[in-house]
Amino acid sequence: MLMTAEQYVESLRKLNTRVYMFGEKIENWVDHPMIRPSINCVAMTYKLAEDPQYADLMTVKSSLTGETINRFAHLHQSTDDLRKKVKMQRLLGQKTASCFQRCVGMDAFNAVFSTTFEIDQKYGTEYHKRFTEYLKFVQKNDLVVDGAMTDPKGDRSKAPSQQEDPDFFLHIVEKRPDGIVVRGAKAHQTGSINSHEHLIMPTIAMTEADKSYAVSFAIESDAEGLFMIYGRQSCDTRKMEEGADIDLGNKNFGGQEALVVFDNVFIPNERVFLCEEWDFAGMMVERFAGYHRQSYGGCKVGVGDVVIGAAALAADYNGANKASHVKDKLIEMTHLNETLYCCGIACSAEGYPTAAGNYQIDLLLANVCKQNITRFPYEIVRLAEDIGGGLMVTMPAEKDFKSDTKVGRNGETIGDICNKYFGGSPVTSTENRMRILRFLENICLGSSAVGYRTESLHGAGSPQAQRIMIARQGNIEAKKELAKVIAGIKE
């Protein structure tokens, strides 16, 4: 049963999720001005699913039940499904210019589904059956699930079991006949507060000494002992300013990250999908990371589409749209953005079926995709700033443009002065020029830069993580043989 966007927002109100910000508990977090834009982003994943013009990407038939479900809860059944996932993400990036947060759950579903199948094959466990039942529950209720992987990690030179504080990695502290008790945290969790449920995975490959850290499970977001501390974003308190609109750049949408703390949380057996089988932690991590590195070839491209559009509008409003170097910069931005999309589509087209039956992306190409994502959005925003001009960071506040305080010899107000001196090409108003420049400020170095820049760098794994995977998958020995044949080397 698909939820509407309104039903999704109302469903959040029914949760007792514990959220803390600025040192205090936030009681009505659904309507909090700093949180609500991120909820609106997730709501868009429901809204578009209702619209016939987008349903082909947003909805799909469940492989488990045959019912129509939101694609975010789907197990990919083909390379076509993988491609449509990327296209859906591009679409949502275009509609929100933000991170819409629901991808981590989708990527976790597919990674846990295939990994549990293989754990059961080796150990005779029943994780796959449990997970399949859980996913049917998620699909039936059209839930948002935070796929949570990243532990705080403490001293990066040490394994989980070697850490000074054992809680630096989430771990099992007690095993009971009916379930397990876990302790620790998951850091910078995208959309965690906006999620009905959390699906937890280990964060790195492990050895036997780390087996109590090899754990995967699902839990309600408002479970006993679970709470979240909201992550700050650059310029975030602008959203708290009374009547704020233009200065926000993107008033209605935004991303969200939080620290999710597990303070001795009980997990019933039917929701445990990995419990000390340490030799499968790496597989789960690698598969999730692969899917998530593919995801960025869709979502960031959609945001990039909006950035390119905004830069082109800024050029129009500045009267610089006919300058050849501006045209060339827009071409370069488009080239970079579409290259990212090519990577997302390529790793999908080269996907393959897992033993469990769902489709996995091509790992090498997905890692190449994400490696490019760590670079190209930075160049795209650099070019956007170049085209936009310095005004995007030196312009007075929206309140100045609207001020009727008299300051001029002839009675001109602050608003009159601002609107006069910050006017650009006569094709548009000063306000529209200000709106597009504020959007660029927000995406290049304001609160949305969290999603478009730093998340592009570190989300789904930092650049070095992809380089390790590229080295593993790069097939260098075969390439040496090719060179030997061409060069006439016989050895």
Add this chain to the structure above:
Amino acid sequence: MICGVRFCGGCNPRYERGDALEKIRKHFLGRVDFPYAEEDVVYDLLLVIGGCSSCCASHCQYEARGDRVIMWDQSHIEEVINKIESIITDQRREII
């Protein structure tokens, strides 16, 4: 006549797909209905509206007695209208 409509998902359309449907709908006002396609309904025709040349809309799940008319560019609107007109004409001939 009832013509089921299926849009692609619209990830990067090169034209306004909704406007294209409205133009086609307006041309056939009172003669052809254009509901959004649903499964378990048999349509006289199916109109698939893609946003670009890949035209990746899924439509095999829908049933149509007649043709599946597929478009992916604004310039196809006229062609689609002509195609549906010719289907209507052919049907009339069959009845006569």
